[in-house]
Amino acid sequence: MLSLLAASTAAADPIYWTDLGFTPGIELGFFTLRFYSLAYLIGVIFAYWHTSVMLRQPGAPMAQRHADDLFFYCTLGVIFGGRLGYALFYTGGATGIPSAFTDFSGDGFISWKLLRLWDGGMSFHGGLAGVTLAMAFVAWRDKLNFIRVVDYVAVGVPMGMLLGRLANFVNGELWGRVTDVPWAMVFPTADDLPRHPSQLYQAGLEGLALLVIMLALFWFTRARYRPGLLAGVFTLGMGIARFVNEFFREPDQQLADFAARTGLSMGQWLTIPLILTGLIVVLFALRKKPLAAGTTVPA
Numbered sequence: 001m002l003s004l005l006a007a008s009t010a011a012a013d014p015i016y017w018t019d020l021g022f023t024p025g026i027e028l029g030f031f032t033l034r035f036y037s038l039a040y041l042i043g044v045i046f047a048y049w050h051t052s053v054m055l056r057q058p059g060a061p062m063a064q065r066h067a068d069d070l071f072f073y074c075t076l077g078v079i080f081g082g083r084l085g086y087a088l089f090y091t092g093g094a095t096g097i098p099s100a101f102t103d104f105s106g107d108g109f110i111s112w113k114l115l116r117l118w119d120g121g122m123s124f125h126g127g128l129a130g131v132t133l134a135m136a137f138v139a140w141r142d143k144l145n146f147i148r149v150v151d152y153v154a155v156g157v158p159m160g161m162l163l164g165r166l167a168n169f170v171n172g173e174l175w176g177r178v179t180d181v182p183w184a185m186v187f188p189t190a191d192d193l194p195r196h197p198s199q200l201y202q203a204g205l206e207g208l209a210l211l212v213i214m215l216a217l218f219w220f221t222r223a224r225y226r227p228g229l230l231a232g233v234f235t236l237g238m239g240i241a242r243f244v245n246e247f248f249r250e251p252d253q254q255l256a257d258f259a260a261r262t263g264l265s266m267g268q269w270l271t272i273p274l275i276l277t278g279l280i281v282v283l284f285a286l287r288k289k290p291l292a293a294g295t296t297v298p299a
Contacts, residue, residue, distance in 0.1 A: 014184040014194035022170045039167040043160025044075050050156045058293055059224050061148035070138045074153065077130030078160075085126010124161070124242070125270045131157075147228045154234035155214045161238075162207025169199035176201070176248045190250070198249040205241035213237060225293065228285035236278025242271045 025034035048071045055064055062070075135153060139146040168174045175187040176196025184194030214234060217223040223230050246268045251259040259265045 014186050017172050017185050017187045022172065024171060035167040035170050036164070039163035040078070040160065043163050044071065044078070046159045047071065047074075047153070047156030050159075051152055054152055054155065054218065054224075057224075059291065061152060062142070062144050066138065066142055066144060066149075069142075070135065070149070070153070073134035073138055074131045077132075077134035078127045079130075081130015081133070082123050082127030085123030085129065088123075088126070124238075125267075125274075128274075145227065147231060151224065151227065151230035154231050155218050157234065158207050158211035158214060158238075162203050162211060165199045165203035165207055169197060169203070174199055175250055177250050179248075195250065196248040198245060201248055202241075202245045205245060206238060210234065210237045210241060222290065222293075225290040226285045226288065227291065228281045228288075232278050232281030232283075232285055234278070235274050236282055239271045239274030239278055243268050243275065246271070 025032045025038070048067070051067050051071070052064060054060065055062065055067060131153070132150075135149050136146060138144065139149050172187050172189050175185070175190050176198030178193045179196050180194065181196065183197065185197045186192060186194055214230065217230060217233060223233075246265045249265070249267070251265045262269065
């Protein structure tokens with residue numbers, strides 16, 4: 001029976017991404033609003049709205065005016081940090097110089113590859129670094145508790161990850177490794193081989209699952225009163241989810257040799273520090289005495 005099931009599964013035809021009828025964005029006549037850009041926009045709007053709602057609850061570490069400034073700088077951090085991170089870690093060439101800094105072959109008004117965000121290429125780790133710097137700046141300037149600011153911002157971040165990975169799937173990019181699972185897909189920008197739809201795995205683990213966990217911790221537990229707990233859970237959860245998902249995702253072509261040589265993809269190597277940091281922060285937060293329920297900052 002098992003051999004028959006395995007044979008029927010192996011013989012199943014893959015799903016062809018082209019048959020799903022996706023378009024790259026919403027055509028507005030003079031301009032195409034790409035789903036990748038829309039995902040970032042909705043993710044930032046959701047995070048801002050949800051943080052504003054959280055700040056009206058007891059225990060808020062900042063006022064609404066702080067959140068207004070915070071999300072302006074965090075948006076810049078996501079864009080510039082994500083792009084620079086991608087350029088540094090994922091576009092290295094044979095010369096060792098990232099091609100994003102030296103490629104001026106693009107069409108249109110902007111030819112420099114580094115500035116052509118609409119062509120794709122954003123690094124989660126770079127975006128995380130950019131957002132962290134933005135939060136550190138606002139916390140330092142306004143004399144806020146940095147780790148508690150991170151706690152509140154971290155709750156809404158998985159929504160952006162969820163939408164971003166769904167946009168990757170709609171764009172038919174960042175496909176997975178070759179496989180024979182029944183739900184394997186053929187992506188025309190890759191080749192004619194059936195592959196894991198790893199974008200959906202990432203949307204599920206790094207996005208939806210982590211979003212549910214973070215929302216549940218904030219709204220149904222007293223995690224907000226343990227400085228660092230929400231930030232630690234996010235960092236640990238994101239690190240583990242990304243490390244696992246990288247086993248299914250095809251390494252970037254220019255880094256395939258690196259992955260074969262080291263045994264892990266670039267994404268996995270960059271994720272190991274996240275896992276360790278998240279674990280340490282969670283343990284530290286659980287060991288410390290929680291804050292009093294009424295702790296807050298003046299408006």
